[in-house]
Amino acid sequence: MDELLKISGLRITTLRGKETVRLLDRVDLSIRKKCSFGIVGESGCGKSITANAVLGLLPYPLRVSEGSIRYDSRAGEKELLKLSKKEMQAVRGEEISMIFQEPMTSLDPIFTVEMQMAEALSFHHPDLSRAEKRERSLEMLRQVNIPRPEQTLSSYPHQLSGGQLQRIMIAIALMNRPRLLLADEPTTALDVTIQAQILRLMNSLKEQNDTSIVMITHDLGVIAETCEEVAVFYAGQIVEQAEVTELFARTAHPYTQGLLRAVTSLGGASRMLYTIPGIVPPGGQWLQGCRFADRCDRCTERCRREMPALTEAAPGHLCRCFLHSEEVEA
Ligand SMILES: Nc1ncnc2c1ncn2[C@@H]1O[C@H](COP(=O)(O)OP(=O)(O)OP(=O)(O)O)[C@@H](O)[C@H]1O
Ligand code: SF4
Ligand SMILES: [Mg+2]
Incomplete structure (x- = not known):
């Protein structure tokens, strides 16, 4: 296995009354060894539940309904979703560690x-x-x-x-x-100067200890400062994924473009804060076609009808939008 962690077709559901509701929809992610990988998106798009699923920490009634999470441990490859409680405890901390959103x-x-x-x-x-x-x-x-x-x-x-x-x-x-650190919004509660110090610190610790980091944040500025690769989440799906330099140079998805305009730490404190109009729909209550359609100023009739597939907009650069590909999600 080349990657340290390989998430394939991950689907997370919950129960609302008697109804099963999808919170995360067929997410694929590969984290290379000694890499820093960013997951970015607004509140409620599924960042934390993805990280929690890796460590078997989803609270009932949330559960993984489909997919696999393979991890290349020191003792060989493991399917994390099949580990017993005891086996998972051995992985936690020593192989994979997590900094929680509310430290x-x-x-x-x-x-x-x-x-x-x-x-x-x-x-x-x-x-x-x-x-x-x-x-x-x-x-x-x-x-x-x-x-x-x-x-x-x-x-x-x-x-x-x-x-x-x-x-x-x-x-x-x-x-x-640990060989993998899942850092869920590790600096959100801190002021900007301390935030920058902590991010620098995490980067140097990564170099010293050869640890891969998954950095979860709603701020593309944090991603720019700390990550090599990034996946943009929206409403329980990946909508764009690329190397960080590529994503900033050729931002393809209208949602990512909106997130970029909302970045504060890159542009300085004096800039007016832009927010993408509208809100992320609540978990599972998604539109039939493109889930971003309600908030997208490029939306067409087709976007409301059909869901775009996640396809290559350029080599290694994935995007889920009809502006870049005609392909429809199967
Ligand atoms: N314990 C829970 N019970 C029910 N629904 C939950 C629970 N935890 C998360 N969810 C739902 O799952 C979806 C994804 O939540 P998640 O916490 O992963 O979002 P997030 O991207 O981490 O957001 P934030 O930036 O606010 O941390 C949301 O719709 C949320 O309401
Ligand atoms: S598919 Fe249509 S609605 Fe969705 S992001 Fe692209 S242009 Fe906007
Ligand atoms: Mg979260």
Whole structure:
């Protein structure tokens, strides 16, 4: 297997009353080794559920109804959707680690940073002594540029700033040297300067540890600063996918063009914020044809009737829009 992670035909459904509703529709993604891959899109388009599905963390009644998630682990190739709970626990943290969308709530307020870091280590390395765990925790805190690591270890979460907590979350996620880090909006809650520092930090940690990163964000500016490849999600589907330089040079999908106009961090704070008119339809309540039709100023009669297929607009550059291909989704 060339890729580290290969998601094929992933479909996620939920139950509304007695009705089964689709939240994610046949998503294919390949994450290469030592690559940083971005997933971008507005709220509710399916970014987090995709990442959660990889680690078997979908909350009931959400479930994977179709597809496969293959992972090239240190012990050989694995189908993550077929792992038992115990096997998945062995993968979590040591092979694949996740920074959750709301990190402030993932740290426990009643335990010190040292206890929480030690716990992350203990699961995969039960034989380490207390002193060894402390040493490893200090080393990780230094790696994420925490100024007074000893003092920080004995602190409780409420004694630390948002930026420090975010660094600690990254340190915990990297404790066991995972090969894949799923970072779900890791900087959204932070101000712009700290955000830039954390993104730089994640990039350098990726180089040092040979970790692949899946960066989930609603901001194409974050993607531009951190990723090599990117998939644009809209209403539970991929609508555009390419290498980042290619995507910015030849943005093909009207939705991505709208997202680009909404980027703040690239254009500077003084620019007027543009927002794409309309909202993402709620999960599963999608239009019959192109799901972006209601918000697209290039929409035609055909767009409302038929769903465009995801096809190559240029070599390696995928786009789901009739402006680029006549092909209809089967
Ligand atoms: N626990 C849940 N129960 C029911 N529906 C859910 C649940 N979690 C997510 N969904 C639905 O699944 C769809 C995708 O949600 P997801 O959280 O993946 O969006 P997202 O792209 O991560 O958005 P955001 O940028 O707001 O984090 C949405 O329609 C959402 O309402
Ligand atoms: S298929 Fe039509 S409605 Fe959809 S993005 Fe393209 S032009 Fe717009
Ligand atoms: Mg999310």
